[in-house]
Amino acid sequence: MVASSSASLLLAAAGGGGLLLRQLFDAPTGTFTYLLADVPSSEGLLIDPVFEQHERDLSLIRELGIQLVACLDTHAHADHVTGSWLMRQATGSAIALAAAARAENVTQPLHHGDRVAFGSRHVEVRSTPGHTDGCVSYVLDDQSMAFTGDALLVRGCGRCDFQQGNAHTLWASITGQLLSLPDSCLLYPGHDYTGRTVTSVVEEKAFNARLGGGATERDFVGHMDNMKLPHPHKIAEALPGNMRSGKPREAATATPSWAPLQRSYAGLPELPPDWVAEHRSGLVILDVRSAEEFEGPDGRIAGSQWIPLPELEARSGEIPTGQPVVVVCHSGSRSALATQQLLKAGRDQVANLRGGLRIWGDEGYPLEGAITPGSLS
Ligand SMILES: [Fe+2]
Numbered sequence: 001m002v003a004s005s006s007a008s009l010l011l012a013a014a015g016g017g018g019l020l021l022r023q024l025f026d027a028p029t030g031t032f033t034y035l036l037a038d039v040p041s042s043e044g045l046l047i048d049p050v051f052e053q054h055e056r057d058l059s060l061i062r063e064l065g066i067q068l069v070a071c072l073d074t075h076a077h078a079d080h081v082t083g084s085w086l087m088r089q090a091t092g093s094a095i096a097l098a099a100a101a102r103a104e105n106v107t108q109p110l111h112h113g114d115r116v117a118f119g120s121r122h123v124e125v126r127s128t129p130g131h132t133d134g135c136v137s138y139v140l141d142d143q144s145m146a147f148t149g150d151a152l153l154v155r156g157c158g159r160c161d162f163q164q165g166n167a168h169t170l171w172a173s174i175t176g177q178l179l180s181l182p183d184s185c186l187l188y189p190g191h192d193y194t195g196r197t198v199t200s201v202v203e204e205k206a207f208n209a210r211l212g213g214g215a216t217e218r219d220f221v222g223h224m225d226n227m228k229l230p231h232p233h234k235i236a237e238a239l240p241g242n243m244r245s246g247k248p249r250e251a252a253t254a255t256p257s258w259a260p261l262q263r264s265y266a267g268l269p270e271l272p273p274d275w276v277a278e279h280r281s282g283l284v285i286l287d288v289r290s291a292e293e294f295e296g297p298d299g300r301i302a303g304s305q306w307i308p309l310p311e312l313e314a315r316s317g318e319i320p321t322g323q324p325v326v327v328v329c330h331s332g333s334r335s336a337l338a339t340q341q342l343l344k345a346g347r348d349q350v351a352n353l354r355g356g357l358r359i360w361g362d363e364g365y366p367l368e369g370a371i372t373p374g375s376l377s
Helices: 006-013 051-063 084-091 167-178 201-207 217-224 235-242 273-278 291-295 309-318 334-344 356-362
Strands: 019-026 031-038 043-047 067-072 094-098 108-110 115-118 121-127 136-140 145-149 186-189 269-271 284-287 325-328 350-353
Touching: 019 051, 031 051, 031 115, 031 121, 031 186, 043 051, 043 115, 051 084, 067 084, 067 115, 084 094, 121 167, 167 217, 273 356, 309 334, 325 334, 325 356, 334 350, 350 356
Parallel strands: 043 067, 067 094, 094 108, 145 186, 269 350, 284 325, 325 350
Antiparallel strands: 019 031, 031 043, 115 121, 121 136, 136 145
C-alpha cells in the first residue's frame, strides 16, 4: 500500500468531511477531552485535556498530522489537572482559558464573544458561569455543536456548591447561552459517569431532570441547593495545578525505560493493569494491604508478596532484587505511598498499579480467593 500523505490521512480519518472531531475519555475522572481539526489546513484545537492523558493525546495529534493551535479549558477544574501546559511544551500550542479564572501561564485569556480560530473554522467563546465564575462554553461557528464543560451535562449540570458556584447564575447561563442554540445543536459535556457521550439542545430542553420539561428557575435552584454532594476528593491537588495551567511544581525526571511508565501529576510512576497482567511473570507484585484485606473476600493477585504498608520500611530487604516491583493495594493510594518509599530507599524499577486491585478486578483480571471476582467495591 502506498503511504498516504498526512493531508489525505486526516481527510480519511475525518470520515471524508472537512471537520474532524474525536471524543477522548479519562476513566478515573469521567472527563471528556475533545480534539477538533479543520481538515484542509490541518489546524486543530484540544478542549479540556487531562494531565495524565497527555501522552495519549499527543500521540493522536501527531499520528493525524494535526497542527495544534490551542488547548482550551472550559474552567479551572476541581477533579483533574489540565494537560494544557504539557501540550504547549510538546507542540507550542496556546493555553486558552477564561480570563475570569485568573490562572497563571495562560497565553490566550478568553472573554465572552471571543473567537478561537483553527484553519478556516472557529469556536465562539460563551461565558457560562454558575458552576464556577470562570466557566465558558465553546460553540462551533455553524452552531452544529457546542462544548459545554460542566455548565450543562447530559440530563444534568455541574454542581454549584463550591468554587464560587451559584445556581441562579447557572440557570441564566444554561437557558440564555446554551438552550437558546438551535434545537439540533449537539452538546458535548465535560464529564459523564454513566457512559453517555453526547446530547442535543432539544433533548435537554425536554428531558433534563433539573431544568427541562418546563422547570422554573425556582425549581432548578431548589434542586441544586439541596444536593448535599461529597467534597470532590482531588480538589486539593487539582485546583492549585490548574491555577498554574497544569505546569508541574517540579520538572518531571526522565522516564526510565523498563516499562511504559506513565507519571501521575504527583510525579509517581504508574503502570496500567493490562501491561502488568501481560508481564506478570517477570514482576514482583508487592501487596501492601492489611492482613484482613489480603486474606479477605477481595482476593489477591496470585503469587504476590505481602508486606503491610506499616511494616514496609523495616522489611523492604525481603523484596527480591533483580526483578521490577509493582506495588498494589485496594485503590492505588497506599501503594502510591509504598512506591514512593521504595524509590526513596534506592529501588529504581518500582511502579504503582494504577487504580489498584479495584480497577484490576473491574477490568476482569484474576484475583485469587476473591468471593465475587471482578466486582470489588
Ligand atoms: Fe468542574
